[in-house]
Amino acid sequence: MSKAFSAIGEERDVERDEFTPGIEPQPTWCPGCGDFGVLKALKGAMAELGKDPEEVLLCTGIGCSGKLNSYFESYGFHTIHGRSLPVARAAKVANHDLEVVAAGGDGDGYGIGGNHFTHSARENHDMTYIVFNNEVFGLTKGQTSPTSPKGHKSKTQPHGNAKDPVRPLSMSLSAGASYIARTAAVNPNQAQEIIVEAIEHDGFSHIDFLTQCPTWNKDAKQYVPYVDVQESDDYDFDVTDRREASEMMYETEDKLYEGTVLTGRYYQDSERNSYQAEKQQRGDMPDEPLAERYFDEDYEWERSYDLIDRHK
Amino acid sequence: MTDDELIWRVAGGSGDGIDSTSQNFAKALMRSGLDVFTHRHYPSRIRGGHTYVEIRAKDGNVTSRGDGYNFLLALGDSFARNPSEHAVYGDEEVKPLSENLDDLREGGIIVYDEGLLDVEDVPNFEERVEENNWHVYPLDLRALAKEHGREVMRNTAGVGATAALVDMDLEHIEDLMSDAMGGEILEQNLEVLHDAYEQVNAMDQSHDLTVPTGEHDEEQVLVSGSHGIAYAAIDAGCRFIAGYPMTPWTDAYTIMTNLLPDMGGISEQVEDELAAAAMAVGASHAGAKAMSGSSGGGFSLMSEPLGLAEMTETPLVLLEAMRAGPSTGMPTKPEQADLEHILYTSQGDSHRVAFGPSDPKECYEQTRTAFEIAWEYQIPAIVVYDQKLSGEYRNVDASFFDREPNPSLGKTLTEAEIEEAAHDATGKFERYQHDVEDGVSPRTVPGQKGGRYLASGNEHWPTGHIAEDPDNRTAQVERRLEKLDAIHEDLEDRDQQVVYGDEDADFGLIAWGSQQGTVEEAVARLNDNGNSVKALGVSDLSPFPVEEVRAFVDSVDEAIVVEMSSTKQFRGLIQKEVGGVATKLSSLLKYNGNPFEPAEIVEAVEIEQNGGGEQPTAQTTLEPAAGD
Ligand SMILES: Cc1ncc(C[n+]2csc(CCOP(=O)(O)OP(=O)(O)O)c2C)c(N)n1
Numbered sequence: 056m057s058k059a060f061s062a063i064g065e066e067r068d069v070e071r072d073e074f075t076p077g078i079e080p081q082p083t084w085c086p087g088c089g090d091f092g093v094l095k096a097l098k099g100a101m102a103e104l105g106k107d108p109e110e111v112l113l114c115t116g117i118g119c120s121g122k123l124n125s126y127f128e129s130y131g132f133h134t135i136h137g138r139s140l141p142v143a144r145a146a147k148v149a150n151h152d153l154e155v156v157a158a159g160g161d162g163d164g165y166g167i168g169g170n171h172f173t174h175s176a177r178e179n180h181d182m183t184y185i186v187f188n189n190e191v192f193g194l195t196k197g198q199t200s201p202t203s204p205k206g207h208k209s210k211t212q213p214h215g216n217a218k219d220p221v222r223p224l225s226m227s228l229s230a231g232a233s234y235i236a237r238t239a240a241v242n243p244n245q246a247q248e249i250i251v252e253a254i255e256h257d258g259f260s261h262i263d264f265l266t267q268c269p270t271w272n273k274d275a276k277q278y279v280p281y282v283d284v285q286e287s288d289d290y291d292f293d294v295t296d297r298r299e300a301s302e303m304m305y306e307t308e309d310k311l312y313e314g315t316v317l318t319g320r321y322y323q324d325s326e327r328n329s330y331q332a333e334k335q336q337r338g339d340m341p342d343e344p345l346a347e348r349y350f351d352e353d354y355e356w357e358r359s360y361d362l363i364d365r366h367k
Numbered sequence: 368m369t370d371d372e373l374i375w376r377v378a379g380g381s382g383d384g385i386d387s388t389s390q391n392f393a394k395a396l397m398r399s400g401l402d403v404f405t406h407r408h409y410p411s412r413i414r415g416g417h418t419y420v421e422i423r424a425k426d427g428n429v430t431s432r433g434d435g436y437n438f439l440l441a442l443g444d445s446f447a448r449n450p451s452e453h454a455v456y457g458d459e460e461v462k463p464l465s466e467n468l469d470d471l472r473e474g475g476i477i478v479y480d481e482g483l484l485d486v487e488d489v490p491n492f493e494e495r496v497e498e499n500n501w502h503v504y505p506l507d508l509r510a511l512a513k514e515h516g517r518e519v520m521r522n523t524a525g526v527g528a529t530a531a532l533v534d535m536d537l538e539h540i541e542d543l544m545s546d547a548m549g550g551e552i553l554e555q556n557l558e559v560l561h562d563a564y565e566q567v568n569a570m571d572q573s574h575d576l577t578v579p580t581g582e583h584d585e586e587q588v589l590v591s592g593s594h595g596i597a598y599a600a601i602d603a604g605c606r607f608i609a610g611y612p613m614t615p616w617t618d619a620y621t622i623m624t625n626l627l628p629d630m631g632g633i634s635e636q637v638e639d640e641l642a643a644a645a646m647a648v649g650a651s652h653a654g655a656k657a658m659s660g661s662s663g664g665g666f667s668l669m670s671e672p673l674g675l676a677e678m679t680e681t682p683l684v685l686l687e688a689m690r691a692g693p694s695t696g697m698p699t700k701p702e703q704a705d706l707e708h709i710l711y712t713s714q715g716d717s718h719r720v721a722f723g724p725s726d727p728k729e730c731y732e733q734t735r736t737a738f739e740i741a742w743e744y745q746i747p748a749i750v751v752y753d754q755k756l757s758g759e760y761r762n763v764d765a766s767f768f769d770r771e772p773n774p775s776l777g778k779t780l781t782e783a784e785i786e787e788a789a790h791d792a793t794g795k796f797e798r799y800q801h802d803v804e805d806g807v808s809p810r811t812v813p814g815q816k817g818g819r820y821l822a823s824g825n826e827h828w829p830t831g832h833i834a835e836d837p838d839n840r841t842a843q844v845e846r847r848l849e850k851l852d853a854i855h856e857d858l859e860d861r862d863q864q865v866v867y868g869d870e871d872a873d874f875g876l877i878a879w880g881s882q883q884g885t886v887e888e889a890v891a892r893l894n895d896n897g898n899s900v901k902a903l904g905v906s907d908l909s910p911f912p913v914e915e916v917r918a919f920v921d922s923v924d925e926a927i928v929v930e931m932s933s934t935k936q937f938r939g940l941i942q943k944e945v946g947g948v949a950t951k952l953s954s955l956l957k958y959n960g961n962p963f964e965p966a967e968i969v970e971a972v973e974i975e976q977n978g979g980g981e982q983p984t985a986q987t988t989l990e991p992a993a994g995d
């Protein structure tokens with residue numbers, strides 16, 4: 056166990072209530088909002104894994120979804136719109152012992168922050184990324200988002216959305232995420248199980264989390280009934296097979312807009328090295344978390360003077 | 368000719384090894400006891416295109432490039448010789464010679480590779496040589512190189528020829544070659560060097576330029592502005608850098624990237640500058656000393672993460688290596704027109720610190736200051752410099768770098784200290800307390816027991832939770848601003864502004880950043896010629912050294928603000944910050960992509976002292992004073 060960060064790696068029983076702030080801030084989420092489901096599942100998962108709230112860093116973007124860490128007791132960083140991932144992954148690089156989770160909306164992650172999503176997945180940091188997919192911009196009052204269906208009408212698309220929605224799962228697969236799942240707020244048990252798996256997975260885990268927005272996205276109803284592709288006899292594919300996973304994802308993405316909600320695990324590659332492992336193998340990252348060094352009074356800091364001979 | 372200095376220009380194609388050749392030659396001059404100053408000129412392309420490096424060497428302090436130069440070594444341009452490119456590049460082949468003649472001083476020396484360059488192709492070559500009394504020494508450098516080794520060794524032949532012509536001992540050059548290579552390559556290069564030296568010595572020599580002699584009190588090192596910055600970061604305990612390549616910031620980024628892994632540090636090359644700055648924020652939040660940086664366009668992308676760092680009070684150092692803008696502008700040319708960009712970008716009332724160093728030593732000092740202030744006061748600090756300073760090499764006492772490292776995280780608590788610190792009723796750490804000394808509220812780091820809090824770009828309560836309460840808002844805004852007052856005081860003690868010239872002068876010059884050395888030389892020359900002038904070099908850009916600048920302006924009748932910007936950004940900053948001085952300040956501006964030369968500043972001062980109203984002959988502009 057680390058001297059500087061004693062919350063990290065402590066073996067103890069953790070209650071889910073420890074993730075509930077002592078004085079709960081008044082929720083800004085609407086009644087019936089799917090975001091409550093993410094909060095609940097995340098608390099359950101962290102408790103199940105025995106994580107200390109103070110070894111967890113929860114980084115969020117901006118949106119209704121970005122409020123997640125206002126209601127979740129841990130270290131938190133409520134960043135800016137679309138940028139939770141670079142903040143989160145750098146924290147992981149600086150201290151790889153932290154349990155790092157990033158979260159944000161579909162606009163946040165697949166739109167404005169899409170470039171970071173692609174590259175964070177590609178780098179395969181050992182962290183979890185939860186996208187609250189409500190198919191709409193919630194916080195800014197219901198505008199069309201990257202996952203809104205074609206034809207979606209809103210104040211910014213009065214004639215209906217001319218664009219096909221993005222394919223979050225397929226995007227994630229081609230970008231390089233090594234654990235990909237979709238779950239829904241209305242299915243709390245599956246959601247918690249998936250979050251647990253995602254956190255345990257050693258690599259970049261991406262969860263497309265369907266979160267109903269009863270205020271702005273009434274069409275999407277509640278994402279019920281949903282089907283778990285692992286439990287259903289209608290679907291049979293191997294989550295470790297990239298091709299089969301890809302086909303299943305494609306079908307899932309299409310079906311959502313036809314009214315069938317498919318959820319479950321879509322892809323897992325447990326062989327692939329995490330970014331940390333890759334960097335360490337190349338000598339580009341220390342074994343001890345970098346952040347520790349600043350608390351180590353005995354550390355002998357390197358000096359530029361020791362490099363100066365090359366300039367003589 | 369009575370030059371007491373050697374200004375040696377080596378010209379050729381980009382990618383022809385001019386950088387390393389000139390580096391070694393500059394070191395040899397430095398080792399011989401001279402002070403050296405390098406200036407590089409290159410186009411924004413990889414191969415081909417006219418490029419040169421100039422080395423000015425003399426006995427005693429050199430703070431600037433000179434006016435013109437006195438020794439040209441014109442190598443061939445290997446790219447222009449590529450037959451398949453011929454159609455496109457036409458007369459490129461003779462450019463190392465033809466393009467460099469305008470600045471060559473009367474009586475100067477020309478050595479050119481006659482195996483590759485044909486003076487017949489240079490318009491009016493013979494006439495110009497005669498007119499300017501140039502001394503020309505054609506040599507088949509390529510053949511010479513090939514005779515002993517390989518064609519690439521023609522640079523070595525050029526150096527040998529130079530040494531022979533200016534009576535320079537080969538000792539230091541040989542030592543440097545032995546440091547850099549070995550075996551057969553070294554043998555061959557030494558043969559090329561000696562053969563060129565002897566061939567030239569056998570020639571009739573008509574010039575009388577010789578290399579000056581000098582002596583240093585102690586051992587010297589040759590470093591660039593980018594080295595100054597990177598070494599300061601290392602000594603400040605910075606072990607994380609994230610970036611995306613962009614000229615000229617890439618210089619410092621590359622130096623750091625090559626050093627960090629061996630020190631257990633981490634360098635990240637990421638998808639864009641937005642990510643780079645956000646990653647530096649994330650790494651700093653998690654407890655590392657972190658930095659990022661870019662040049663103008665990339666820095667634009669950092670605007671929002673910069674504001675996030677301000678609001679969450681995450682310590683951070685950003686570099687901004689300016690180049691001529693707007694937009695892509697002129698990537699390899701310096702300008703100082705990103706001053707307002709770095710001071711004001713990002714929404715809301717900004718609170719950040721910014722320093723504009725003038726030379727490699729100041730790059731080091733002020734980058735150290737930037738790290739100290741950033742971590743002591745939990746605020747982003749920006750070091751703004753430019754293409755000129757980034758790649759400009761000067762000699763510095765080696766002992767200058769013999770410093771204690773300072774990896775301190777400032778008011779960052781240990782777990783033992785957290786136990787004693789302020790928490791709310793539920794045990795949440797109060798990261799952003801209202802009433803704290805100097806406005807600095809101690810921080811914790813994720814993973815620490817008892818330190819959990821929320822960092823938020825939204826306005827927040829002491830625990831970090833989002834708040835729009837007016838009283839809290841006012842308290843937080845005022846506390847964050849209080850930090851700037853404390854920093855201002857702190858900076859006063861550090862005294863990073865420099866005044867030079869004639870103390871009693873009633874005519875002043877004011878400059879910032881990389882132009883200061885040039886101004887310094889101009890002031891020395893003016894005063895040597897019977898003028899009475901002094902100058903102020905400003906480095907603290909935010910918070911601004913109001914009192915010092917006011918005292919300087921008060922002490923003169925008038926002052927010219929010298930800057931590489933067409934919109935007088937620095938003069939505007941002085942007027943805004945100091946107030947009431949507008950009628951005394953005129954401007955000397957340059958924005959053609961080339962830094963000032965000392966003579967241009969001398970000319971401007973002379974015009975102003977003669978009552979003004981005239982425009983300079985150089986590509987500079989004088990703008991008169993105006994009311995406030
Ligand atoms: C740079 C920037 N652009 C725009 C906004 C305004 N904005 C805030 S949240 C948001 C969209 C939110 O949608 P989503 O990411 O899907 O999150 P949700 O509210 O649906 O959870 C927008 C456009 C902003 N805060 N920053």
Ligand code: SF4
Nearest residue numbers: 084085088119193268
């Ligand atoms: S607007 Fe929609 S997403 Fe936002 S809180 Fe309300 S229901 Fe939830």
Ligand SMILES: [Mg+2]
Nearest residue numbers: 160161191193
């Ligand atoms: Mg949304």
